[in-house]
Amino acid sequence: MIRKCMFPVGGYGTRFLPATKALPKEMLPVVNKPLVQYGVEEAIEAGLNEIGFVTGRGKRAIADHFDISYELEHQISGSNKEEFLKSIRYVMDEGIFSFTRQKEMKGLGHAILCGETLIGNEPFGVILADDLCVPEDGMENVLAQMVKVFNQFRCSIVAVMEVPEDEIHKYGVIDGEEMKDGLYRVKSMVEKPAKEDAPSNLAVIGRYILTPDIFDILRNTPPGKNNEIQLTDALMTQAQDGVVMAYRLKGKRFDCGSVEGFVEATNYCFENLYKKGLLT
Ligand code: UTP
Numbered sequence: 001m002i003r004k005c006m007f008p009v010g011g012y013g014t015r016f017l018p019a020t021k022a023l024p025k026e027m028l029p030v031v032n033k034p035l036v037q038y039g040v041e042e043a044i045e046a047g048l049n050e051i052g053f054v055t056g057r058g059k060r061a062i063a064d065h066f067d068i069s070y071e072l073e074h075q076i077s078g079s080n081k082e083e084f085l086k087s088i089r090y091v092m093d094e095g096i097f098s099f100t101r102q103k104e105m106k107g108l109g110h111a112i113l114c115g116e117t118l119i120g121n122e123p124f125g126v127i128l129a130d131d132l133c134v135p136e137d138g139m140e141n142v143l144a145q146m147v148k149v150f151n152q153f154r155c156s157i158v159a160v161m162e163v164p165e166d167e168i169h170k171y172g173v174i175d176g177e178e179m180k181d182g183l184y185r186v187k188s189m190v191e192k193p194a195k196e197d198a199p200s201n202l203a204v205i206g207r208y209i210l211t212p213d214i215f216d217i218l219r220n221t222p223p224g225k226n227n228e229i230q231l232t233d234a235l236m237t238q239a240q241d242g243v244v245m246a247y248r249l250k251g252k253r254f255d256c257g258s259v260e261g262f263v264e265a266t267n268y269c270f271e272n273l274y275k276k277g278l279l280t
Contacts, residue, residue: 004119004122156238
């Protein structure tokens with residue numbers, strides 16, 4: 001059983017400056033809820049209630065968000081405003097939160113290695129909170145979909161989606177053999193390829209289930225693209241030495257690390273969730 005979910009939240013969020021100068025990008029609200037809370041709700045719903053944040057400087061607001069605010073509780077206690085705290089109270093009751101720091105921003109792979117201390121020797125989920133995923137109607141959430149795949153294959157799983165050719169250079173891209181509809185065995189991966197070098201149109205997005213041998217692989221992975229330790233490089237080693245599966249997610253995914261994706265997510269959630277009373 002997978003119990004733990006890691007949230008690497010160390011990035012600078014430069015695409016959102018100046019908003020992210022003092023505010024972590026994961027605290028940007030989509031309608032009325034910060035991005036990171038959507039991610040934590042997804043993890044808890046998928047049964048991963050031990051939440052480990054790998055944070056950086058200037059990210060204290062994330063820890064505060066998942067802690068009691070006595071003054072606020074006192075002020076609104078007994079009033080009809082308590083309703084607005086329902087979802088965060090639920091998350092705080094259900095989740096167990098721990099934190100560690102990535103002192104230098106040396107890439108996603110490095111952030112995950114920094115989180116080893118929170119995970120130990122067991123498989124775990126990873127959510128990049130700036131990728132907001134909304135499942136298809138009636139489906140379980142994307143991480144829960146991936147847990148099912150993990151339970152079948154017991155290896156690292158990456159979530160992928162088809163992206164248009166002119167956007168492929170923004171992603172890690174897989175070369176895979178389709179085993180059945182929407183499920184691929186990864187042969188290799190490449191980080192942010194030019195469109196003519198991309199092995200497919202299947203881009204890796206911010207949901208993973210990783211087996212703990214990834215930590216040793218990351219320790220031995222030299223800096224790659226942008227001089228950062230790339231998770232993609234470590235996953236490629238894992239795929240070549242063992243098995244990594246890619247799962248085509250069923251649902252919508254918004255790149256909330258970009259202004260366009262964030263606005264799209266806001267419009268979608270407002271129309272399809274908030275107005276129907278589904279965003280608490
Ligand atoms: P991004 O590539 O979106 O980088 O990171 P960023 O710094 O957050 O944002 P921009 O590009 O400057 O606007 C992808 C994910 O990896 C995490 C980020 O927090 C984000 O969830 N990350 C990245 C780390 O935790 N540490 C790093 O060193 C790099």
